[in-house]
Amino acid sequence: MKSPEFDYIKVRTIEHALSLLANHGDEARVLAGGQSLLPALNMRLSEPSLLIDIGGIDALRGIQVTQNALRIGALTTHTDIENSALVAQHAPLLKLAVGHIAHRAIRNSGTWGGSIANADPAAEWPCCLLALDGTVIAQGPQGERRIAAADFFTGLYTTELADDEILLACDIPLAQRDDWFGFQELARRHGDYAIAGLAMHLHFAGPVVQSARLSWLGLNSTTLRSRQTEALLVGKPLDAVTLELVAASLREELDPIADLTNTGATKKHLATVLARRLLTQANATRQSVAA
């Protein structure tokens, strides 16, 4: 399987990339790490006439702490995130999730921004960005704008990003003292697309949950939160009663779509398994903090 033919331009500046996007419209695709785009081309699921390679724009690479956020540049690779002490300290959820992304050789090339902009419903980064209530920073002909993660992922491989915009970076609120983060997914083989996955961000006040975000991957056509169940968790300790309430709430709230090997009902069940596992972990951690 080889790609169809396309033209290729390696740009050195965002401005050049934006002018090419403006001129070529949806005939052009932006190439970052290529770990989703190149398989799609090889399998001829996508046939752009031009690839705009932004891989040489060094300003888009890197991780830094700004006043109140961790900023991850679009071209930062999954391996960079895996190795980053700043991520471990300020966004530990990403550290928990990164090992689930494909395999090392793919993590060496694949990028944060590529994963966010591609918006694969089974991908880890969109799910984490949603759980962390992060913000996407994009640039278009009219300048820069910020888009909340909650508004960004609009459908299957579809985002708020306009055709003439490029994702520059994301801002992630810095982890606080009483935050707890968990990530788990179920896949048939390590590194494969998950059947179901859950990114959880809890904020505690003593033993009780003060706020909760449960963000899912692999269940529907886009990553999504279960807000009804999140609301139910507020003000509750993570005891056996709460776990049952959560499972019941998820069964009511979630409506997963079947894939080739799993029915919607299976996925729904697996979602409750993931929630139980993570809430049990969270509770154990809080107990040991209190002890």
Add this chain to the structure above:
Amino acid sequence: MAELQTIRLHVNGHVHTCSVPPRLHLVDMLRDELGLKGSHLGCEHGVCGACTVEVDGRAVRGCLTLAVQADGKQVRTVEGLADFPDARALQESFIKHNALQCGFCTPGMLLAARELIQHKPDATREEVREWMSGNYCRCTGYHAIVDAVCEVLAQRHQESAA
């Protein structure tokens, strides 16, 4: 016909200048333009790992990297590994443990394992299994491969302790 791009890259320490169509994968360029047939093509969509090569010191999928993306970079393939003691130790350990049968996956395995040895010298067996999980082998059942990699890690520990 898409316009050819002229690229210049180092492959196993030698400089090459080639004119390539943009859609040409790095692994196809290595095999067909430079005659380096050691990197293999399996699935061509990033799943099997047979095409694994090193670009600027990191293992990548040769089928998910365009040749034009490697412009100006340092590429290493299995043909260029013999100069390195860590790679030679891996090759010897693979032979000792029967960690290959048909050998189709072995170049990719060696490249992946070499990055592990360099970046995770303290890896546990479980971590070795996880690291190598991106490379398919249809002959060995993997245990021998994991044994071979673990033995090299242990040898290097002994050497550094000595």
